[in-house]
Amino acid sequence: MVRxxxxxxxxxxxxxxxxxxxxITRAHGPxxxxxRAVTREVGVSANAAYRHFTDQQALLAxxxxxxxxxxxxxxxxxxxxxxxxxxxRSRLRAVGLGYIEFAVSEPGWFDTAFFGPEQYGPAPxxxxxxxxxxxxxxxxxxxxxxxxxxxxxxADVSSDxxxxxxxxxxxxxxxxxxxxxxxxxxxxxxxxxxxxxxxAGAEWSCWSxxxxxxxxxxxxxxxxxxxxxxxxxxARVVDDIIAGIL
Numbered sequence: 001m002v003r004x005x006x007x008x009x010x011x012x013x014x015x016x017x018x019x020x021x022x023x024i025t026r027a028h029g030p031x032x033x034x035x036r037a038v039t040r041e042v043g044v045s046a047n048a049a050y051r052h053f054t055d056q057q058a059l060l061a062x063x064x065x066x067x068x069x070x071x072x073x074x075x076x077x078x079x080x081x082x083x084x085x086x087x088x089r090s091r092l093r094a095v096g097l098g099y100i101e102f103a104v105s106e107p108g109w110f111d112t113a114f115f116g117p118e119q120y121g122p123a124p125x126x127x128x129x130x131x132x133x134x135x136x137x138x139x140x141x142x143x144x145x146x147x148x149x150x151x152x153x154x155a156d157v158s159s160d161x162x163x164x165x166x167x168x169x170x171x172x173x174x175x176x177x178x179x180x181x182x183x184x185x186x187x188x189x190x191x192x193x194x195x196x197x198x199x200a201g202a203e204w205s206c207w208s209x210x211x212x213x214x215x216x217x218x219x220x221x222x223x224x225x226x227x228x229x230x231x232x233x234x235a236r237v238v239d240d241i242i243a244g245i246l
Contacts, residue, residue: 014052014062016042021063025112033060033112060112067113071102072176079180088191089242092184096210096238097231099177103214104230110218114211181206194246202245209241210234 020041024032035056039049053059075098082090103110185202188194194202216222217230225233 013042013044013048017049017052017059018062018066021059022066022109025063025067026106026108029108029111030060030115033063035059064113067106067109068175068177070106070109071099071113072180074098074102075177075180088184088187088193089246091187092181092206092242093238095177095180095184096206096241097234099181099210100214100217100234100238101231103211104217104227104234107218110214178203178207198245205245206241209237213237 017038020038021033024037024041033056035046035049035053038059039046049059053062075095078094078098078101079091082094181203185194185199185206189196189199213222213234217225217234222230222233
């Protein structure tokens with residue numbers, strides 16, 4: 001079945017481009033995200049898109065930022081479902097399981113947020129025009145690849161959607177899922193559930209565990225697992241890492 005193209009009429013073009021980017025990356029991951037593909041589906045010219053996004057990386061930054069917000073929203077839902085008298089470590093557990101659950105259920109978005117086109121280069125259909133448009137396109141200066149580069153780009157997207165060149169550390173510290181992790185650990189310290197001397201650097205141990213496990217399920221040897229079995233193992237991973245930092 002052929003999907004009908006969007007009929008865009010004088011509205012919020014930036015919003016329409018991001019929404020189409022979300023649709024494409026959800027189905028195809030970052031390899032499918034190209035300005036030509038997005039503008040074709042929205043029904044506008046590439047020149048119109050350049051008024052909002054200077055290049056493919058700027059569009060990636062805006063799309064990835066929204067994906068990270070969606071991931072954080074899912075994590076917040078799990079936190080909100082906790083009984084009021086739950087220990088603070090339950091909050092950390094919800095953060096970890098929410099991260100993995102989102103990654104496993106939305107692999108295209110997970111890849112886009114953390115392993116975007118910056119790693120792969122332009123989408124195939126955009127390569128031929130990349131040099132021709134070089135004088136009109138500002139290349140974002142993000143030296144990092146993979147998780148850090150994509151996260152930095154997402155965190156540094158500016159209000160007009162053109163992106164920015166921020167530091168990797170800043171991107172990691174401001175990405176919503178990471179902020180929820182830091183907040184959960186701080187709540188544990190405040191509640192006396194985690195000693196202050198064990199708090200330093202705990203976010204990296206926790207993030208490495210959940211992100212690594214998510215990668216094993218999405219791309220690695222655990223990709224054949226069904227959702228229920230994957231999340232059962234995820235619970236073991238999260239419980240083990242919480243026990244390890246106490």
